[in-house]
Amino acid sequence: MVQRLTYRRRHCYATKSNRVRVVKTPGGRLTYQYQNKPVSAAKCGATGVKLNGLKNIRPSKLSNKHLSKKNKTVHRVYGGCLDHKVVRERIIRAFLIEEQKIVKKVLKMKTGKSAK
Numbered sequence: 143m144v145q146r147l148t149y150r151r152r153h154c155y156a157t158k159s160n161r162v163r164v165v166k167t168p169g170g171r172l173t174y175q176y177q178n179k180p181v182s183a184a185k186c187g188a189t190g191v192k193l194n195g196l197k198n199i200r201p202s203k204l205s206n207k208h209l210s211k212k213n214k215t216v217h218r219v220y221g222g223c224l225d226h227k228v229v230r231e232r233i234i235r236a237f238l239i240e241e242q243k244i245v246k247k248v249l250k251m252k253t254g255k256s257a258k
Contacts, residue, residue, distance in 0.1 A: 162175060162176055
């Protein structure tokens, strides 16, 4: 006859946080072994693309007790939050907007001089 098993901790419901696997111990008994939740990679906030250079880790392990800042970010502006392509695009856009303002100012000065 099959050996009956009981949960070793938490509640007795088969939820996502209470996933188990049947394992045979060296003594020949069957016991439950608790499974960790699957880990998804960190994603870009703008595009949803997977971020390179970051470990795939559960949110509860992101505290400084478990993981240092060096392992949670990339040494770049918005590192660990946005994809490098998005950051590059934002920098270029900001630069072009500033250039456009300068061009407008120069054109205004020229038109002001020609009117006099």
